[in-house]
Amino acid sequence: MCPTTASADRHWDGSPHTTRRRRPLRVAATSPSRLLRAGQTSRCRRCGNRIDLHQRTNQRSIALHHAELSTPHVPERCRWHLSSGIAYPHGDASAWCRIPHAVLCPARTPACPLGPHLEALRRELAVRTRRMTDTGAFTPAAPPRSTQPSAGAGSPARPIAQMLLGYYLAEGPVENLRCVAQTRHRRRCTRLVLDPTSPAGTWRLLPTRPAHGQHTQPDTQAAVYDLSHLPYSEQLRWRTQRCPQHATTPGAADLALAGWQPFDPLLHAAHIHTHLPQPPARRREGR
Structure with a gap:
């Protein structure tokens, strides 16, 4: 047998190299939200768990739990749905919905009564927070202090x-x-x-x-x-x-x-x- 040398543009078995061209992340000009999907994920400052930030119709942002939940397990006033990147405070008549992270955050007091399924999910997030705290991956945020300055102080912390x-x-x-x-x-x-x-x-x-x-x-x-x-x-x-x-x-x-x-x-x-x-x-x- 005569040894063959693989070409630079082919693998050892003769199959061609296929390089996928990286496409830049873009937002459609007709999108009501200019935020990329990569910029919607963050971490809760109180518990360290993942949250998804979305804009509302009043231009304010809301932190939602990163996963969809079965609609019957979520109280009606806690149901949210997404449309074109915008969060709406009600269900969309589907079997799945989103829920605000504040309802499940283990560092907060629930604003509405939770059923067995949501209580189990809340305990799961609490265990995850404890694990991240023990390993040093998360440090709970300190309670906010009064920002009222005296006369002659510098720029306000939140002007x-x-x-x-x-x-x-x-x-x-x-x-x-x-x-x-x-x-x-x-x-x-x-x-x-x-x-x-x-x-x-x-x-x-x-x-x-x-x-x-x-x-x-x-x-x-x-x-x-x-x-x-x-x-x-x-x-x-x-x-x-x-x-x-x-x-x-x-x-x-x-x-x-x-x-x-x-x-x-x-x-x-x-x-x-x-x-x-x-x-x-x-x-x-x-x-």
């Missing part, structure tokens, strides 16, 4: 911003808000929303307005990062939490949800600050 004719509560300091868009390397962008080359907002003391459906309350002067004087495109960039580069990139998807929440003066009373933040003092140069 209130005014844009697009509404008040919004940020997930972190204004100067730390990070772009949520996906880069070419399929990673989250490392740029900040606050860019030195773009116009910035102004800290002002403005009266808090009651949320929709609430009774009129006495106005409270609160420190608000005012963006209402900026062009509509800039306000929209802040609302979608994107850097200037990705704000003008067509078709760029998101790898995380924007951290804004519609401000509610009753639910977010702990984040109302009555003093304007002071800029950090400049360090004097020594002689």
Whole structure:
């Protein structure tokens, strides 16, 4: 027999090499949600178990249990279903539905009565949390402390911003808000929303307005990062939490949800600050 040498483009048995071309993750232009599936999975800060983050019709996000459950096992007021990436708070007349993670989270008190099936699932999540804690894979989050600053303090931990004719509560300091868009390397962008080359907002003391459906309350002067004087495109960039580069990139998807929440003066009373933040003092140069 004459020995044969395999070709570089073929396997040892003569079969051709087949290389699959990697396709970039994209979101359809008609999709109501710009969030990629890869960006919807996270971990609960209280128990460490997996959760799926989805947007609701009011632009707020909700953490759902990652698996579907049989509809008869879930109370009617705890049933959710997904349509085009948007979560709706009711069933869709199918045999399966989703349930909020807060109902099953072992670190929370259930908001509705649970049946035997959900109680067993809740105990399973508790065992998983204990196992991750014992192995050091998860550390429970510390209880939140009061963020009410005194006069002359720096930027609030969760500031209130005014844009697009509404008040919004940020997930972190204004100067730390990070772009949520996906880069070419399929990673989250490392740029900040606050860019030195773009116009910035102004800290002002403005009266808090009651949320929709609430009774009129006495106005409270609160420190608000005012963006209402900026062009509509800039306000929209802040609302979608994107850097200037990705704000003008067509078709760029998101790898995380924007951290804004519609401000509610009753639910977010702990984040109302009555003093304007002071800029950090400049360090004097020594002689």
